[in-house]
Amino acid sequence: MAKVTFITEDGNKVMANDAVGNLMEVARENDVEGILGACGGCCSCGTCHVRVHPDWLEKTGKASEAEQDLFDIEEGTDERSRLSCQVEMSDSLDGIVVEVAPF
Amino acid sequence: MLSIELLTGPKVSRVWKLVSISLCNRFRTNILDSYLLGGLFTFMPDIKDSFQEARNNSGIQVTEFNGEKIPFVLGLKDIRKTLKDWQNFSSDHPFKIVPHSEDELRSMRQIPIEMDPPEHTDFRALVEPFFNRPTEPDYMEDMSRLINSMITDIITGREVEVVNEFALPLQCRALARLLKVPESEADQWMEWGMHALTEGSGLEQYTAEQFARAEKQPEDNFFSMLNKAELNGVKLTFEEKQGIANVTFAGGKDTVINVVSSIIVYFAEHPEDLIFLKEDERYIMTACEEFVRYVSPLTAITRTCPHATQVAGHNVPAASRVGLCWPSANRDESVFEEPEKVILDRMPNPHLGFGFGIHNCLGAPQARLIIRSLLRALCEQVKSIELISFEPRIENEESFTRQVGYDRVVVKIS
Numbered sequence: 267m268a269k270v271t272f273i274t275e276d277g278n279k280v281m282a283n284d285a286v287g288n289l290m291e292v293a294r295e296n297d298v299e300g301i302l303g304a305c306g307g308c309c310s311c312g313t314c315h316v317r318v319h320p321d322w323l324e325k326t327g328k329a330s331e332a333e334q335d336l337f338d339i340e341e342g343t344d345e346r347s348r349l350s351c352q353v354e355m356s357d358s359l360d361g362i363v364v365e366v367a368p369f
Numbered sequence: 370m371l372s373i374e375l376l377t378g379p380k381v382s383r384v385w386k387l388v389s390i391s392l393c394n395r396f397r398t399n400i401l402d403s404y405l406l407g408g409l410f411t412f413m414p415d416i417k418d419s420f421q422e423a424r425n426n427s428g429i430q431v432t433e434f435n436g437e438k439i440p441f442v443l444g445l446k447d448i449r450k451t452l453k454d455w456q457n458f459s460s461d462h463p464f465k466i467v468p469h470s471e472d473e474l475r476s477m478r479q480i481p482i483e484m485d486p487p488e489h490t491d492f493r494a495l496v497e498p499f500f501n502r503p504t505e506p507d508y509m510e511d512m513s514r515l516i517n518s519m520i521t522d523i524i525t526g527r528e529v530e531v532v533n534e535f536a537l538p539l540q541c542r543a544l545a546r547l548l549k550v551p552e553s554e555a556d557q558w559m560e561w562g563m564h565a566l567t568e569g570s571g572l573e574q575y576t577a578e579q580f581a582r583a584e585k586q587p588e589d590n591f592f593s594m595l596n597k598a599e600l601n602g603v604k605l606t607f608e609e610k611q612g613i614a615n616v617t618f619a620g621g622k623d624t625v626i627n628v629v630s631s632i633i634v635y636f637a638e639h640p641e642d643l644i645f646l647k648e649d650e651r652y653i654m655t656a657c658e659e660f661v662r663y664v665s666p667l668t669a670i671t672r673t674c675p676h677a678t679q680v681a682g683h684n685v686p687a688a689s690r691v692g693l694c695w696p697s698a699n700r701d702e703s704v705f706e707e708p709e710k711v712i713l714d715r716m717p718n719p720h721l722g723f724g725f726g727i728h729n730c731l732g733a734p735q736a737r738l739i740i741r742s743l744l745r746a747l748c749e750q751v752k753s754i755e756l757i758s759f760e761p762r763i764e765n766e767e768s769f770t771r772q773v774g775y776d777r778v779v780v781k782i783s
């Protein structure tokens with residue numbers, strides 16, 4: 267079963283086992299601080315922003331055009347930024363590490 | 370008119386209702402044209418995307434309100450850029466947050482909506498925990514109970530007018546929960562009608578009384594919280610508290626009611642979509658955002674430019690206002706595929722129905738919870754909705770016209 271590690275803004279690590287659905291849903295299930303997921307995963311609110319650990323970037327891929335449009339006007343985003351609601355968990359992401367980031 | 374005779378049953382009463390709507394002839398014709406040409410019922414049949422042509426031609430539409438020219442920014446990306454640049458597009462303009470100045474409707478600035486950082490940041494942080502209560506599990510359960518029981522009450526198979534007999538009381542009772550005041554208070558708010566902020570509605574007097582009462586007898590509610598609150602060690606002034614209360618009542622009334630009424634009409638016309646919605650819990654989320662995008666009940670919010678600047682490539686003189694036109698952003702074909710269609714599992718859906726950036730809607734958690742709970746209750750309880758008649762609510766301005774929701778919707782629900 268796929269595992270995810272979230273590193274919150276104050277440096278805490280939250281591990282999620284048996285992760286299914288998208289990363290925002292996994293974070294909400296595990297009460298990860300800083301991931302609100304206000305719009306329920308529609309790519310409209312930005313409250314699920316994470317930075318993907320460099321080792322995992324290739325597997326998650328970069329932000330889609332819709333995500334990039336939101337990031338373009340935000341200062342705190344970079345090339346590792348993703349909206350976690352747009353990253354669907356799969357076996358290939360087993361072990362992934364992401365940092366919770368402000369928006 | 371021949372085609373009307375070919376229609377039967379509820380269609381006939383609908384057409385006649387439409388004919389009898391007291392609108393100017395032009396719109397009567399539009400409604401009937403699209404109605405008859407479309408053949409079948411269409412959701413929000415009369416006025417489509419009022420800003421499409423201007424959005425694609427120049428990116429702005431110069432509108433006029435009481436002699437003041439206000440260019441509306443129309444493209445989604447241009448609006449996002451404008452929202453971000455609060456130094457050049459300021460919200461610090463009391464009474465002017467909406468295109469028609471509200472100086473005759475209230476006596477104080479609304480807070481935090483008519484402020485810029487750093488003031489805005491402080492006031493927003495102060496009230497945000499209260500506005501985020503709808504994300505707490507107990508609150509969510511309570512809202513679900515309320516809406517389920519209100520839906521049970523209207524599943525009678527008999528005619529019910531849902532704007533005033535369902536959407537309005539629902540919005541008011543839900544607000545009572547948000548503010549932690551007794552549900553009986555909602556009765557008075559219902560009497561104010563669709564808009565909390567109309568001449569003589571008594572909103573200001575009402576909130577002043579609530580602050581005074583809470584001062585004498587503090588309780589765990591919104592008014593007492595504001596009485597106690599301090600910013601940098603200083604208590605809020607009466608005017609500041611009134612300004613916060615004012616936008617809390619005014620901001621979320623007609624907007625919520627119009628989305629709720631539109632959802633009922635939509636499922637009356639698309640019964641198959643109610644079945645689709647049941648297939649996956651995720652559709653409740655996507656459908657909620659899609660209805661907010663599609664209905665976009667708030668037409669425009671404005672900003673004032675302290676210095677001469679440019680918006681979407683057009684010059685704007687110092688001291689003038691620009692409008693952020695949410696429904697236009699939400700129909701932007703460079704962002705949304707088939708923007709005129711309601712797609713309940715639309716994803717991604719980067720709409721601006723609740724605004725974006727520092728002023729994004731504080732009531733969004735409440736509005737989303739109401740809409741999601743309503744969608745679940747409809748899925749669980751309702752077999753069919755028969756539309757008997759309706760009257761669209763039309764915003765008829767000098768420079769544009771658009772439908773924002775409904776004044777009346779009569780249905781039979783079973």
Ligand code: HEM
Nearest residue numbers: 481482620621624625670722723724728729730731732736
């Ligand atoms: C579907 C329903 C709603 C829609 C479409 C809507 C839309 C909006 C939009 C577009 C803004 C941004 C304004 C700006 O950028 O200046 C806004 C702000 C705001 N809304 Fe809503 N709203 C809704 C419901 C509510 C509710 C239920 C409440 C209160 C309970 C509310 C209270 C507010 C407040 C206080 C702000 C100002 C936030 C700030 O300035 O930081 N809204 N709303």
Ligand code: FES
Nearest residue numbers: 303307312314351
């Ligand atoms: S949850 Fe809203 S953008 Fe991801």
